[in-house]
Amino acid sequence: MATTTPTQSAAPGPASPRKAAPTGRRLRGLGGSRGRALNFWLFTGPFLIGLIVFVYVPIGWSLWLSLYNAKGTVAPTEFVGLANYADMLSDGDFVDSLINFTIFAAIIVPITYALSLALALLVHRIRFMKAFFRSVFFLPTACSFVVASLVWKMSMFNGLHYGMVNTGLSWFGVDSVAWLASPHPPWYWLVICTARLWLQCGFYMILFLAALQNIPRELYEAAAVDGAKSGWQTFRHITLPQLRATSVAVVLLLLIAAYQAFDEFYNILDEGRATWGRPPLVELYLQALGANQDYGHASAGALILALLIAMVTLAQGKFLGLGRGDDK
Amino acid sequence: MSALNRARDARDARDWDRRSVLRAVGGAAALGGLAACGSNTGRAGGDGKSIKQMYHAYGEQGTQQAAKKFADAYSKAKVTIEWVPGEYESKLATSLLGSGRPDVFEYHPDLQLVRSKQIVPLDDIIADVKDDFLPEDLTANSVDGKIYGIRMIDDPQFFFYRKSLFEDAGVKPPTTFDELIDAAHKLTKGKVKGLYIGQNLKTISKPLVWSNGTHYLTEDHKIAYHTDELEETLTKARELYKSKSLLLGAPTETWDPTSFVQGLCAIQWCGIWAIPAIQKAFGDDFGIFPFPKSGKKGRPVVYNGGWSTYVSAKAKDVDGAKDFVKWLWIEQKKYQQEWALDYGFHIPARKSIAAGADKLKGGVAAEAVELFNSHGIFDDPYWTEGMFNIVLDAVVNSVRDSKNPGAELDKADKKIERELKKLG
Numbered sequence: 001m002a003t004t005t006p007t008q009s010a011a012p013g014p015a016s017p018r019k020a021a022p023t024g025r026r027l028r029g030l031g032g033s034r035g036r037a038l039n040f041w042l043f044t045g046p047f048l049i050g051l052i053v054f055v056y057v058p059i060g061w062s063l064w065l066s067l068y069n070a071k072g073t074v075a076p077t078e079f080v081g082l083a084n085y086a087d088m089l090s091d092g093d094f095v096d097s098l099i100n101f102t103i104f105a106a107i108i109v110p111i112t113y114a115l116s117l118a119l120a121l122l123v124h125r126i127r128f129m130k131a132f133f134r135s136v137f138f139l140p141t142a143c144s145f146v147v148a149s150l151v152w153k154m155s156m157f158n159g160l161h162y163g164m165v166n167t168g169l170s171w172f173g174v175d176s177v178a179w180l181a182s183p184h185p186p187w188y189w190l191v192i193c194t195a196r197l198w199l200q201c202g203f204y205m206i207l208f209l210a211a212l213q214n215i216p217r218e219l220y221e222a223a224a225v226d227g228a229k230s231g232w233q234t235f236r237h238i239t240l241p242q243l244r245a246t247s248v249a250v251v252l253l254l255l256i257a258a259y260q261a262f263d264e265f266y267n268i269l270d271e272g273r274a275t276w277g278r279p280p281l282v283e284l285y286l287q288a289l290g291a292n293q294d295y296g297h298a299s300a301g302a303l304i305l306a307l308l309i310a311m312v313t314l315a316q317g318k319f320l321g322l323g324r325g326d327d328k
Numbered sequence: 329m330s331a332l333n334r335a336r337d338a339r340d341a342r343d344w345d346r347r348s349v350l351r352a353v354g355g356a357a358a359l360g361g362l363a364a365c366g367s368n369t370g371r372a373g374g375d376g377k378s379i380k381q382m383y384h385a386y387g388e389q390g391t392q393q394a395a396k397k398f399a400d401a402y403s404k405a406k407v408t409i410e411w412v413p414g415e416y417e418s419k420l421a422t423s424l425l426g427s428g429r430p431d432v433f434e435y436h437p438d439l440q441l442v443r444s445k446q447i448v449p450l451d452d453i454i455a456d457v458k459d460d461f462l463p464e465d466l467t468a469n470s471v472d473g474k475i476y477g478i479r480m481i482d483d484p485q486f487f488f489y490r491k492s493l494f495e496d497a498g499v500k501p502p503t504t505f506d507e508l509i510d511a512a513h514k515l516t517k518g519k520v521k522g523l524y525i526g527q528n529l530k531t532i533s534k535p536l537v538w539s540n541g542t543h544y545l546t547e548d549h550k551i552a553y554h555t556d557e558l559e560e561t562l563t564k565a566r567e568l569y570k571s572k573s574l575l576l577g578a579p580t581e582t583w584d585p586t587s588f589v590q591g592l593c594a595i596q597w598c599g600i601w602a603i604p605a606i607q608k609a610f611g612d613d614f615g616i617f618p619f620p621k622s623g624k625k626g627r628p629v630v631y632n633g634g635w636s637t638y639v640s641a642k643a644k645d646v647d648g649a650k651d652f653v654k655w656l657w658i659e660q661k662k663y664q665q666e667w668a669l670d671y672g673f674h675i676p677a678r679k680s681i682a683a684g685a686d687k688l689k690g691g692v693a694a695e696a697v698e699l700f701n702s703h704g705i706f707d708d709p710y711w712t713e714g715m716f717n718i719v720l721d722a723v724v725n726s727v728r729d730s731k732n733p734g735a736e737l738d739k740a741d742k743k744i745e746r747e748l749k750k751l752g
Contacts, residue, residue: 071750072444074425092739093721159577160592161519178576181527182569182728271415273528275724291417291713293425293440 059306062299070296084300093275094301097283098308104279105258107193112254113247116201120208121235134209138202145199145263152195153180153268157187180268183276188269192277195264200257204250211246215239248320252313259309280305377405378644379652382423382430384416384635387584388601388672398656398663405648417713424640431643432653434480434635437709442471443751447638448646449474453654460678468706469636476709477636478657479677481668484700485531485599485631486616488585488606493520493594501615505539505561505622508595512573515594521575523568524593526582532597532619533723534631534705534716536561541625544711544719551744553719554737557623562726562733564622569727599633600696601672607692616695618703632704634677675700712751718743 061074066084068076088094123133140148156164159178166176179187219238220230228234240247262281269277272286280301288298379402383395392411399407410430412419423429424446441447454475458466461479469477489501497515502508512522525532537544540557568574575593580586585602587593589609597619598606606614618628637657643649656663661681668676669687675697676682688697722740726733 069750072440072446154579158579160579163577176577181576182730184730270528273530273720273724274728275721276729285418286717289418289422291421291438291440291717293421293444293714 059303062302065295066299066303068296070294070299072293074295076296080296084296085304088297088301088304091297093278094280094283094304097278097280100277101259101261101279103189104192104261105255107189108196108258109251109254111193112197112201112204113250115197116204116250117208117243119201119205120212121239123205124209124212134206137205140198141200141203143199145195146267148195148199149264149267152191152264157191180270180274183274186276188274188277191268192264195268196261199264200254204254207246207250208243211243212239215242248316251320252316255312255316256309259305259312377648379405379407379431379649380410380429381407381652382410382412382420382433384434385411385413386671390671391667394663394666394671398660398667401660401663402652402655404651404655405645407652424642429640429642431640431645431649432637433640434637435477436633436713437469437471437477437636437707438712439471439710439751440712440714441638442476442709445641447476448641448650449476450478450639450650450653451475453650453658454478457658457678460680462677462679464632464704464706465634465636465677468709471709477638478653479634479636480657480664481674482632482634482677482700483599483601483674484696484704485535485597485633486618486696486699487595488588488598488602488614488616489595490588490610490613491615492613497594501617502620503628504620505564505626508620509564509568509573511595512568513571516573520591521593522573522595524575524578524582524587524596526597527576527578528581529724529727530720531582531631533720535597535619535629536565536622536723537719538629538631538705539619539622539626541621541623541627543705543708544715545708549710549748551741551748554741557625559733559737561622562723565727566730566733570730600693600700601674603673603693603696605672612691614692616692616699618699628703629705630699630703632700632706634674710751712747715744715747718747 065074065076067079067081068084069078069080070076119137123130123137126133157179158164158166159176159181160166161170161176163176163179165179169175169177177187179191215238219242220234223234223238224230228237259279260281261279262285265277265279265282266272266285272278272282272290278286284298284301284305286292287294287301292298381395381399383392386392392409395409395411399409417435420430420433420435424433424441435441451474454461462482465479465482466475469475469479493515494500494511497511497517499511499514502511508523515522529536537553537558540555540561542552542555542558544551544553546552569576575587575596578587578592582597583599585596585598585605588596588598588602589606618630621627621629637653639646639649639653661678664676664678665681665685668674668681669685673687673693673696675688676685682688687693718740719737722733722736725731725736
């Protein structure tokens with residue numbers, strides 16, 4: 001839109017166009033605003049339709065379903081009010097899944113943050129083969145979560161003696177570990193978290209790398225002149241504050257991604273059959289899309305989850321200052 | 329207006345037109361793309377003469393080609409096959425509500441599908457040959473006196489064991505759950521584990537419950553599974569799970585005999601279909617036994633699983649789909665025989681075909697048929713997949729997660745009551 005506006009609205013003529021063609025300008029002005037409107041709708045229309053059809057209609061539909069006994073149907077007739085919400089909130093499994101998410105987020109968010117920042121700093125400072133290392137660390141992002149989960153489950157953390165990690169352990173005389181058989185001890189967190197770290201660290205590294213490249217070199221030079229030692233001191237007092245906006249965005253994205261965790265939990269933990277590692281989405285999937293076909297309860301759960309994500313996002317924005325800019 | 333202005337106006341107008349047209353075309357193309365997303369239903373044609381049939385992915389080689397061959401041989405409609413690997417139940421449940429739903433599909437008897445009006449009764453197409461099916465297979469597919477599914481194959485499930493390993497360890501096929509646990513301990517040597525009952529406990533949970541002498545539901549559809557004996561059995565199963573005698577972490581579940589064939593375990597739960605593969609690996613060095621009885625009221629159990637075919641109530645042409653089912657699973661006995669016996673072993677659902685199934689008349693296959701008849705328990709259509717999953721969670725929590733079986737079963741009871749109330 002911005003690219004078309006000058007041609008249509010400014011249109012300065014070389015010989016006093018205001019007086020020379022008042023009627024023509026009025027018509028063209030109208031045509032211009034109509035054109036702008038047309039341009040606006042042509043550009044945003046397809047996206048907007050997609051948004052309405054694939055996002056808002058399903059949300060509205062979920063809201064409607066959540067108020068009905070929608071067992072085995074998406075066009076229910078038996079109104080149950082808020083009973084589905086009450087059931088979900090009193091249902092130990094759904095509440096447990098929210099607790100699971102909290103544990104998962106508490107582990108994965110800080111570790112991913114620290115690891116991607118560390119990778120970004122390394123790649124940023126490296127003097128040779130920068131592009132190579134950037135690509136190498138970013139590549140896992142292109143891998144499907146499902147594929148990575150299966151590789152982790154069937155090859156690396158296979159519970160048999162010929163699993164990759166078990167083979168490594170056997171060199172030190174350690175017995176094979178059935179990593180995913182039981183939650184005692186909770187080895188499954190190791191499997192899930194390493195899979196996710198491998199998959200997503202590269203992406204966040206790129207975000208940090210972009211932000212690092214935007215920090216003016218003069219700041220470091222000025223600090224050096226003032227006697228600051230390069231290393232931890234400049235990192236703590238220049239780099240980290242300068243990365244504030246990116247850090248907030250990364251933490252927010254990581255939290256949302258943790259809330260939406262599904263693929264690796266579902267695939268690594270016996271397609272949702274393991275009862276102890278179900279994040280909210282797996283729990284809702286089993287409610288709605290498993291053989292249960294209980295769309296009423298699952299929709300109520302989905303809306304509770306959406307509300308939670310919205311509240312956390314707003315609270316985080318308020319306390320950490322998302323979108324306030326990074327120059328302060 | 330000057331000539332210059334006129335020329336510029338004309339050029340602007342031309343530009344506007346060209347740009348607008350291009351944008352309009354782009355927008356229309358995008359909208360077209362969106363519209364196309366909604367119309368990709370996977371149906372073969374729009375003339376009502378196409379049927380979509382859904383199968384779970386059978387492990388035996390040649391089955392997919394056979395299913396396609398049967399479909400191609402049907403002359404009254406174009407039948408397309410959807411072959412679903414992985415979690416079939418979830419995929420089917422989702423598909424049945426979407427626009428790409430199958431017209432004909434295989435599944436297990438399930439009240440949920442009847443109550444939500446997702447399948448139609450098939451009494452009219454089975455009426456003439458009803459006597460050729462086992463009464464238990466008919467009951468397993470009947471709700472409120474109507475038959476909703478045509479049994480395709482019966483698949484009894486039991487334990488396979490290596491005779492030579494049993495002899496070496498001085499162990500006999502166990503007849504009680506305690507003996508099974510004991511055998512598992514004795515047979516565990518080096519990298520060979522005594523017993524494999526699967527990691528997710530999905531297939532073993534049914535015999536685990538039934539072996540206590542109870543069913544999931546009473547005849548008038550009340551909770552029957554929750555007994556003191558079951559709680560005790562689950563506690564013992566937990567001890568077994570914690571011991572080093574169980575094979576854990578195998579890449580495939582018990583439907584696949586690979587763990588047994590590779591010598592990773594001495595005993596494995598599997599089904600009749602695996603006999604050819606196991607025979608090929610071990611010759612005569614293997615035998616079978618039922619899930620042993622557990623507790624005072626216990627009984628040995630064989631799970632008579634299998635597959636039945638159903639017609640979706642929302643099929644594009646319900647009568648056409650029923651005609652196809654009648655053609656394939658009632659009339660085409662040759663294909664039914666091929667399906668049951670040529671790719672892995674299954675007991676043909678039709679008595680007349682089973683009677684002539686020579687492959688099942690000798691050796692371990694004959695023993696399997698005998699176990700099917702003597703100790704087999706069939707599915708109850710009033711015990712839905714959803715209810716099964718609730719009790720499975722209780723079993724998993726008790727056995728794998730060390731939680732208190734009594735408390736877990738109490739928790740399951742509440743959910744089952746809610747389900748029973750809903751489904752009526």
